[in-house]
Amino acid sequence: MRLWHQLLLALIPxxxxxxxxxxxxxxxxxxxxxxxxxxxxGRVPSQVHLDxxxxxxxxxxxxxxxxxxxxxxxxxxxWVADSNWTYTSKPIEGLKPKxxxxxxxxxxxxxxxxxxxxxxFIGTTDNQFRQYTFDISDALKHCKGSPTISLEFGxxxxxxxxxxxxxxxxxxxxxxxxxxxxxxxxxxxxxxSDFGWDWGPAFSPAGPWQNIYIAQFEGEGDAYVLNTDIxxxxxxxxxxxxxxxxxxxxxxxxIDYLGSLPxxxxxxIEIKELESGKLLKSESIDKxxxxxxxxxxxxxxxxxxxxxxxxxGMGKQSLYNITVKVQSKDRDLASVTxxxxxxxxxxxxSNITEEQLAQGIxxxxxxxxxxxxxxxxxxxxxxxxxxxxxxxVTEAKMQRLFDAVVAGNQNMLRVWASGSYLPDFMxxxxxxxxxLLWSEFQFSDAxxxxxxxxxxxxxxxxxxxxxxxxxxxxxxxxxxxxELESLMLPMAKDADPESYPALVGDYEHLFISLILPLVYxxxxxxxxxxxxxNNGFLEVDxxxxxxMTERYDNGTDAKGHYYGDADFYNYDSSTAFDFSGYPVNRxxxxxxxxxxxxxxxxxxxxxxxxxxxxxxTILLRNHHYPAGGPDTHNFKNTTKGMDEMTTAxxxxxxxxxxxxxxGNFSAWCHATQLFQADMYKSEIQFYRRGSGMPERxxxxxxxxxxxxxxxxxxxxxxxxxxxKVLHYTxxxxxxxxxxxxxxxxxxxxxxxxxxxxxxEVAHGTVNLTWTDLSxxxxxxxxxxxxxxxxxxxxxxxxxxxxTNVTNxxxxxxxxxxxxxxxxxxxxxxxxESKTPTTFTHRNQxxxxxAKDLELRDPQxxxxxxxxxxxxxxxASAVSLYTWLDYPAGVxxxxxxxxxxxxxxxxxxxxxxxxxxxxxxxxxxxxxxxSLWDQTTGV
Ligand SMILES: *[C@@H]1O[C@H](CO)[C@@H](O)[C@H](O)[C@H]1NC(C)=O
Ligand SMILES: *[C@@H]1O[C@H](CO)[C@@H](O)[C@H](O)[C@H]1NC(C)=O
Ligand SMILES: *[C@@H]1O[C@H](CO)[C@@H](O)[C@H](O)[C@H]1NC(C)=O
Ligand SMILES: *[C@@H]1O[C@H](CO)[C@@H](O)[C@H](O)[C@H]1NC(C)=O
Ligand SMILES: *[C@@H]1O[C@H](CO)[C@@H](O)[C@H](O)[C@H]1NC(C)=O
Ligand SMILES: *[C@@H]1O[C@H](CO)[C@@H](O)[C@H](O)[C@H]1NC(C)=O
Numbered sequence: 001m002r003l004w005h006q007l008l009l010a011l012i013p014x015x016x017x018x019x020x021x022x023x024x025x026x027x028x029x030x031x032x033x034x035x036x037x038x039x040x041x042g043r044v045p046s047q048v049h050l051d052x053x054x055x056x057x058x059x060x061x062x063x064x065x066x067x068x069x070x071x072x073x074x075x076x077x078x079w080v081a082d083s084n085w086t087y088t089s090k091p092i093e094g095l096k097p098k099x100x101x102x103x104x105x106x107x108x109x110x111x112x113x114x115x116x117x118x119x120x121f122i123g124t125t126d127n128q129f130r131q132y133t134f135d136i137s138d139a140l141k142h143c144k145g146s147p148t149i150s151l152e153f154g155x156x157x158x159x160x161x162x163x164x165x166x167x168x169x170x171x172x173x174x175x176x177x178x179x180x181x182x183x184x185x186x187x188x189x190x191x192x193s194d195f196g197w198d199w200g201p202a203f204s205p206a207g208p209w210q211n212i213y214i215a216q217f218e219g220e221g222d223a224y225v226l227n228t229d230i231x232x233x234x235x236x237x238x239x240x241x242x243x244x245x246x247x248x249x250x251x252x253x254x255i256d257y258l259g260s261l262p263x264x265x266x267x268x269i270e271i272k273e274l275e276s277g278k279l280l281k282s283e284s285i286d287k288x289x290x291x292x293x294x295x296x297x298x299x300x301x302x303x304x305x306x307x308x309x310x311x312x313g314m315g316k317q318s319l320y321n322i323t324v325k326v327q328s329k330d331r332d333l334a335s336v337t338x339x340x341x342x343x344x345x346x347x348x349x350s351n352i353t354e355e356q357l358a359q360g361i362x363x364x365x366x367x368x369x370x371x372x373x374x375x376x377x378x379x380x381x382x383x384x385x386x387x388x389x390x391x392x393v394t395e396a397k398m399q400r401l402f403d404a405v406v407a408g409n410q411n412m413l414r415v416w417a418s419g420s421y422l423p424d425f426m427x428x429x430x431x432x433x434x435x436l437l438w439s440e441f442q443f444s445d446a447x448x449x450x451x452x453x454x455x456x457x458x459x460x461x462x463x464x465x466x467x468x469x470x471x472x473x474x475x476x477x478x479x480x481x482x483e484l485e486s487l488m489l490p491m492a493k494d495a496d497p498e499s500y501p502a503l504v505g506d507y508e509h510l511f512i513s514l515i516l517p518l519v520y521x522x523x524x525x526x527x528x529x530x531x532x533x534n535n536g537f538l539e540v541d542x543x544x545x546x547x548m549t550e551r552y553d554n555g556t557d558a559k560g561h562y563y564g565d566a567d568f569y570n571y572d573s574s575t576a577f578d579f580s581g582y583p584v585n586r587x588x589x590x591x592x593x594x595x596x597x598x599x600x601x602x603x604x605x606x607x608x609x610x611x612x613x614x615x616x617t618i619l620l621r622n623h624h625y626p627a628g629g630p631d632t633h634n635f636k637n638t639t640k641g642m643d644e645m646t647t648a649x650x651x652x653x654x655x656x657x658x659x660x661x662x663g664n665f666s667a668w669c670h671a672t673q674l675f676q677a678d679m680y681k682s683e684i685q686f687y688r689r690g691s692g693m694p695e696r697x698x699x700x701x702x703x704x705x706x707x708x709x710x711x712x713x714x715x716x717x718x719x720x721x722x723x724k725v726l727h728y729t730x731x732x733x734x735x736x737x738x739x740x741x742x743x744x745x746x747x748x749x750x751x752x753x754x755x756x757x758x759x760e761v762a763h764g765t766v767n768l769t770w771t772d773l774s775x776x777x778x779x780x781x782x783x784x785x786x787x788x789x790x791x792x793x794x795x796x797x798x799x800x801x802x803t804n805v806t807n808x809x810x811x812x813x814x815x816x817x818x819x820x821x822x823x824x825x826x827x828x829x830x831x832e833s834k835t836p837t838t839f840t841h842r843n844q845x846x847x848x849x850a851k852d853l854e855l856r857d858p859q860x861x862x863x864x865x866x867x868x869x870x871x872x873x874x875a876s877a878v879s880l881y882t883w884l885d886y887p888a889g890v891x892x893x894x895x896x897x898x899x900x901x902x903x904x905x906x907x908x909x910x911x912x913x914x915x916x917x918x919x920x921x922x923x924x925x926x927x928x929x930s931l932w933d934q935t936t937g938v
Pocket of ligand 4: 351
């Protein structure tokens with residue numbers, strides 16, 4: 001297992017010159033609990049659970065996935081969270097005892113640490129997301145014997161409860177705060193999902209989860225770079241207004257350092273294109289600004305000089321090295337290189353203009369993103385923490401995940417509050433791949449305190465993280481938190497109308513008056529909104545006490561006006577495919593339904609005897625609906641969520657009933673994935689069609705991209721990288737040009753639309769083919785034209801066919817399918833080639849639900865060509881949800897899956913291998929099945 005700290009070593013922020021820097025990231029630490037009489041080897045960066053695991057205290061280290069996540073460890077390991085733990089270093093070698101000054105630098109401590117150096121008290125920390133520095137000069141001078149560091153971590157679960165119990169602490173109306181497992185998370189600045197969420201466990205880890213250094217300085221001119229903010233924006237740009245694309249670029253470099261600089265340092269900035277190695281700019285700046293421990297310099301780059309960075313599917317991801325040197329006379333005092341790019345990204349919330357009205361766009365306000373001045377359709381999903389323990393999140397695993405995002409035709413992820421701010425290497429991966437990261441501050445589904453120490457703590461967290469990630473071109477937005485305006489404030493209003501105005505005041509104090517200016521002061525390039533899911537703002541006045549006036553609910557009920565983005569869940573599966581109930585708005589940033597992971601993934605964490613929908617282990621690993629507190633046996637809430645999955649399956653799909661219990665379990669898991677994928681597809685094609693409707697809908701980000709562990713959740717990608725049906729289906733329906741059926745179940749009217757997110761008109765042909773389920777053509781194609789031509793506008797939709805299904809001459813609607821195939825020619829945005837690209841898409845419509853279809857056995861044949869590395873599937877009857885499966889031990893994806901195959905067709909596909917632990921043997925375990933097999937065989 002390649003650990004995070006090995007990767008971070010290459011990313012030490014800034015070269016350090018006139019000083020000594022000791023890197024304390026290593027083995028050789030000890031983790032201990034006096035009360036529990038445990039002492040085991042530890043390392044930095046790490047967390048207690050991981051070190052206990054490595055020492056076989058909480059399981060078997062040779063099974064790294066299984067152990068922390070095994071069975072009901074979510075509950076059984078609570079003693080780890082409820083205890084205090086001390087990390088002690090081995091004697092530190094290489095320190096200069098006579099240095100003028102010496103500092104400890106922590107890039108992240110999780111969370112409540114008391115720091116001692118040579119047994120002397122140094123300080124305390126209480127925010128997982130901050131970088132901390134402590135002066136240890138005196139402590140070093142008084143050190144007896146070899147210097148050591150100890151970090152005593154208090155139990156976050158206990159400390160949160162202690163704060164809540166303090167009569168001086170803030171209180172809120174009963175029943176409003178979102179509690180999953182451990183309560184009181186809103187009092188502490190720690191990853192909020194560490195206390196449980198409806199898709200994850202509650203381990204509440206503790207430990208030095210990021211790097212630790214000691215920096216020693218001899219005198220003036222010695223500077224250690226703590227953080228760097230590179231802000232690239234168009235001259236005159238203001239965060240909430242559309243940037244002027246004709247203006248030159250401003251590159252503002254700002255370095256936070258430890259140590260001391262001479263009075264009048266200079267700065268040199270060099271900007272070099274990565275691909276060509278060409279120098280874009282090299283300039284020495286005499287007039288730098290020195291402010292506190294920050295040094296700032298600015299250069300101007302001609303408007304058209306750089307190659308622009310574009311998101312995936314919209315052009316190239318041109319990247320530049322920006323090297324900033326702080327100098328004095330001929331000496332380099334500090335030097336930093338950051339990889340960055342030139343782009344503007346803007347969340348447009350301005351009022352709909354006359355010009356837009358004339359185009360048929362409904363009145364209200366915009367709510368969409370513009371990159372380099374261009375509107376685009378945001379296609380993607382929501383990213384949650386990829387593991388309950390960040391130090392074991394490897395770059396290799398995140399590469400596989402982000403490759404799957406791009407392969408899935410996604411261009412944006414919403415980095416949800418309240419996991420953690422992403423490490424730089426994840427932004428780097430997104431920069432390279434063109435994945436926009438809508439990023440959030442870590443506040444979610446709660447009302448938060450507003451006492452001054454809390455606000456000060458948040459301010460430091462915000463400034464550090466905004467500055468740290470601002471240079472990444474993938475950074476798309478800052479949002480204050482999750483579901484605060486759309487869920488928390490309305491709940492507060494219901495619970496206690498009298499204190500509601502004060503609670504809105506608190507909300508605005510923290511998320512607007514405090515955070516907005518901090519974002520604006522540290523970034524001119526990124527838009528800010530106080531909370532995800534909102535109706536935009538009425539006004540921004542930076543001199544007002546509340547600088548952004550949110551629209552809240554104002555005007556949204558005025559008919560035909562649209563203002564904001566939506567977050568939409570409906571667990572009544574009877575209306576899952578009724579698009580008349582879907583939100584009509586400018587953007588949808590959350591929607592979904594949960595499903596089971598595959599059998600292969602369950603087996604990483606659950607013993608075979610527990611593989612049953614009703615086993616305690618499966619039930620209690622399902623956290624929808626959450627226990628709502630520390631109760632480890634709340635079967636009532638989980639049962640409700642499990643029922644939602646099985647009810648949905650029974651309503652629409654053939655219900656598996658296999659003799660072999662594990663075969664039956666596996667078929668049921670798969671069935672829940674079919675429903676999930678179909679429901680998301682139904683919504684995504686509806687939202688995308690909205691790009692050509694009055695609402696001018698320009699974004700669909702579903703909940704959720706990936707899993708934190710093995711459990712029933714909304715994810716499209718399972719914990720180890722295996723794609724659920726959903727990720728394949730989303731990939732298909734996120735293609736640039738799609739064909740989609742829309743069936744109004746009340747009237748029987750079926751409309752077929754072609755939707756495109758290209759930036760130019762595309763032209764094509766659609767084939768509409770009715771057959772029965774054996775594949776025999778239906779007489780006269782049921783009165784439907786076999787083929788027609790269409791053109792579809794830029795970011796638009798066009799209706800290509802409409803009929804009333806009840807009037808169609810179908811002998812047996814349960815033995816009929818309409819297959820829609822399109823082929824279209826068009827240009828991808830910023831395509832280099834003048835030759836148009838050919839786009840194809842297939843969709844299908846059945847007048848009856850899958851469970852009522854008179855399926856025939858498609859007698860699927862699978863062959864493998866080892867030379868070409870391909871698999872070929874053939875069917876002798878219509879094969880629905882044709883599913884290629886692969887064994888455990890390999891991670892990757894088929895080029896297509898869950899597709900409809902007609903008799904006489906051959907599909908030849910590759911499996912893209914991302915990681916193989918089987919030595920190539922996985923090939924022998926590939927199998928194929930379809931809807932037919934859900935109820936047959938073992
Ligand atoms: C850990 O698991 C491996 C693989 O199943 C097994 O060979 C080994 O004996 C186990 N070790 C312990 C200490 O249980
Ligand atoms: C655990 O740590 C906290 C402070 O972080 C301290 O207040 C408490 O006394 C400690 N508990 C024990 C049993 O040492
Ligand atoms: C860009 O910077 C990185 C890291 O400092 C360096 O490894 C790489 O060689 C640089 N590339 C160019 C083209 O200068
Ligand atoms: C936008 O429209 C709202 C009404 O919805 C109005 O209050 C506001 O002043 C308008 N803003 C601008 C900048 O015109
Ligand atoms: C409308 O906006 C005003 C000004 O921001 C605010 O005071 C009021 O509460 C809003 N009304 C609703 C219904 O949200
Ligand atoms: C879960 O169960 C608890 C206790 O029975 C209850 O108070 C809580 O409201 C439930 N939560 C949900 C989301 O159903």
